[in-house]
Amino acid sequence: MSERDFIQRKGPGEDDSDDVTTPGKAGGGQVFDVSDLLDEIDSVLEENAEEFVKGFVQKGGQ
Amino acid sequence: MSVHRIMGIENEYGIAVAADPAANPMLLSSQVVNAYANETMPNRMRRMRWDYDVETPLRDARGYDMSRADADPSQLTDEDFGVANVVLTNGARFYVDHAHPEYAAPEVTNPRDASLWDVAGDRIIQRSAELASSLTNQLITVYKNNTDGKGASYGTHENYQLSRETPFPQLIKFLTPFFVTRCLFAGAGRVGLGQEGDEPGFQISSRADFFEAEVGLETTLRRPIINTRDEPHADPDKFRRLHVIVGDANMSQRMTYLKMGSTALVLSMIEDGFLDFDVELHDPVSAMHQVSHDYELVHRVRMKDGRELSALEIQRMYIEQAHRYVAATDADEMTLDVLSEWTRVVETLATDKFALRDEVDWIAKLAIMNGYRERDHALWNDPRIAAIDIQYADMRKEKGLALLMQAKGKQQVMFTEQEIAQAVVTPPHDTRAYFRGKCVEHFVDQVAAASWDSVILDLGSDVPLTRISTPDVRKGTKDLTESLFASATGTADFVRKLQP
Numbered sequence: 001m002s003e004r005d006f007i008q009r010k011g012p013g014e015d016d017s018d019d020v021t022t023p024g025k026a027g028g029g030q031v032f033d034v035s036d037l038l039d040e041i042d043s044v045l046e047e048n049a050e051e052f053v054k055g056f057v058q059k060g061g062q
Numbered sequence: 063m064s065v066h067r068i069m070g071i072e073n074e075y076g077i078a079v080a081a082d083p084a085a086n087p088m089l090l091s092s093q094v095v096n097a098y099a100n101e102t103m104p105n106r107m108r109r110m111r112w113d114y115d116v117e118t119p120l121r122d123a124r125g126y127d128m129s130r131a132d133a134d135p136s137q138l139t140d141e142d143f144g145v146a147n148v149v150l151t152n153g154a155r156f157y158v159d160h161a162h163p164e165y166a167a168p169e170v171t172n173p174r175d176a177s178l179w180d181v182a183g184d185r186i187i188q189r190s191a192e193l194a195s196s197l198t199n200q201l202i203t204v205y206k207n208n209t210d211g212k213g214a215s216y217g218t219h220e221n222y223q224l225s226r227e228t229p230f231p232q233l234i235k236f237l238t239p240f241f242v243t244r245c246l247f248a249g250a251g252r253v254g255l256g257q258e259g260d261e262p263g264f265q266i267s268s269r270a271d272f273f274e275a276e277v278g279l280e281t282t283l284r285r286p287i288i289n290t291r292d293e294p295h296a297d298p299d300k301f302r303r304l305h306v307i308v309g310d311a312n313m314s315q316r317m318t319y320l321k322m323g324s325t326a327l328v329l330s331m332i333e334d335g336f337l338d339f340d341v342e343l344h345d346p347v348s349a350m351h352q353v354s355h356d357y358e359l360v361h362r363v364r365m366k367d368g369r370e371l372s373a374l375e376i377q378r379m380y381i382e383q384a385h386r387y388v389a390a391t392d393a394d395e396m397t398l399d400v401l402s403e404w405t406r407v408v409e410t411l412a413t414d415k416f417a418l419r420d421e422v423d424w425i426a427k428l429a430i431m432n433g434y435r436e437r438d439h440a441l442w443n444d445p446r447i448a449a450i451d452i453q454y455a456d457m458r459k460e461k462g463l464a465l466l467m468q469a470k471g472k473q474q475v476m477f478t479e480q481e482i483a484q485a486v487v488t489p490p491h492d493t494r495a496y497f498r499g500k501c502v503e504h505f506v507d508q509v510a511a512a513s514w515d516s517v518i519l520d521l522g523s524d525v526p527l528t529r530i531s532t533p534d535v536r537k538g539t540k541d542l543t544e545s546l547f548a549s550a551t552g553t554a555d556f557v558r559k560l561q562p
Contacts, residue, residue: 031416031417031419031420032419032420032467032470032471032472034419034429034430034432034433035433035437037430037433037467037472038430038433038434038437040466040470041430041450041463044453044460044461044463044466045446045449045450045453046080046449046453049445049446049448049449050445052080052445052449052452053211053445053448053449053452054083055078055080055083056076056078056083056210056211056452057078057083057210057212057214058076058077058078058087058161058162058209058210058212058214058216059087059160059161059162059214059216060160060161060213060214060215060216060282061074061159061160061161061162061214061215061216061217061282062074062159062160062216062217062219062281062282062307
């Protein structure tokens with residue numbers, strides 16, 4: 001991996017030539033609209049949320 | 063100095079079978095690890111071992127590694143509990159730790175690579191769970207998170223190589239306030255307050271409430287903010303490995319980069335004896351909980367000298383020091399980038415934090431949950447809110463909220479899918495992980511065991527096992543060993559060529 005590779009931001013719709021050393025919103029200020037996202041999340045969210053959450057039990061680790 | 067140093071990340075992933083909440087997590091973890099190993103390394107020595115003991119005579123390392131059974135998927139279920147352990151061609155260790163599958167990424171030399179090989183681990187666990195699900199006829203799901211919200215926590219650990227000469231009291235003094243406030247950008251977000259999460263609410267860090275001590279050796283009980291475990295996995299006279307256990311698992315590739323980069327920069331300032339300012343907290347453990355619970359970013363914590371400062375102000379103090387430090391040196395590009403991103407993110411937190419919803423994990427979660435709270439009047443203890451908290455870190459492409467956001471351009475990414483796919487199978491070129499990964503790639507059916515600082519090869523039953531030490535993290539690189547791998551006609555020839 002060359003030193004230069006890391007300066008590319010690969011966010012969709014972004015300009016790869018964007019100079020990272022320039023402060024400012026990386027995505028050019030185009031942040032998504034939350035309400036658009038909610039419909040999408042509704043469609044993928046575990047159907048029985050209550051049961052899903054109750055069943056998600058982990059053992060402790062480090 | 064700079065953000066460049068030897069570093070790496072380990073993740074313990076959450077694991078579940080929704081249809082069978084009582085499923086044994088150790089068995090599931092073993093199935094997941096073995097499914098991946100059997101697919102990617104069908105000829106590997108059965109039970110390739112982790113070489114725990116550098117002092118063990120070679121013969122002793124043989125143990126039950128001697129025979130190689132064919133990898134038959136039907137045998138998967140009766141693999142020994144907890145022993146699943148492989149070294150991958152990308153140099154990572156993939157194994158079962160406690161009741162979780164763990165991916166310990168290969169050693170890298172900079173925060174960008176740390177993030178890349180961390181994301182590679184996400185793809186590996188994703189594939190592993192898919193394979194194990196189809197082999198065992200049940201849906202096994204894995205999560206890059208740190209708590210079940212019911213009292214259990216499992217870690218995302220960072221490792222940084224330090225000079226042995228770095229005075230530990232200085233590390234404690236300057237790392238503690240940094241770690242307590244770093245969650246402002248590196249927090250993964252969590253629903254519920256307290257270890258058991260029984261108090262409704264939201265907090266910035268998923269790990270903070272599980273910390274109960276300032277300094278100590280523990281990682282599972284009375285977890286300390288500064289962990290003193292001292293296994294350098296390198297020359298102990300020259301190096302120390304700082305084992306950082308306070309971090310959250312980040313889905314945001316950019317925040318993993320910034321977390322590792324800013325930490326490396328603070329370490330660099332400490333190592334150079336550059337830092338000399340008053341930043342000590344009156345009660346670090348309590349401050350850690352307070353900062354995490356303050357997602358409105360208004361709370362002030364008490365300092366040792368009596369001042370009351372916000373987490374943002376404390377971060378700004380570090381950033382100010384870093385600007386002076388970097389200005390005094392001929393800083394490289396990545397160091398400048400880390401500093402500029404660190405500055406931008408902290409300043410944006412202060413002015414318009416939701417502008418960071420496409421890059422900071424806890425803000426992404428909070429923005430989504432606030433959407434539900436507004437639209438559906440959902441309360442913090444609404445099961446859908448808790449489900450979002452868990453599902454944000456689901457590793458499935460079609461279900462994981464962060465992965466979906468990334469795919470739809472709603473969470474910024476640093477790496478192309480091609481770069482990630484490459485990091486899944488290839489090691490970093492500039493550390494000993496290259497040597498380890500390439501040994502697995504070229505000689506998988508002769509690798510009896512491996513560890514961070516060794517590879518043990520089996521050249522046949524009539525010869526003792528050959529242990530190759532790799533104590534120097536910066537050796538065994540592509541530059542130093544590529545031609546050896548290319549020219550060796552076999553394992554024995556390779557070992558001969560390695561000898562001076």
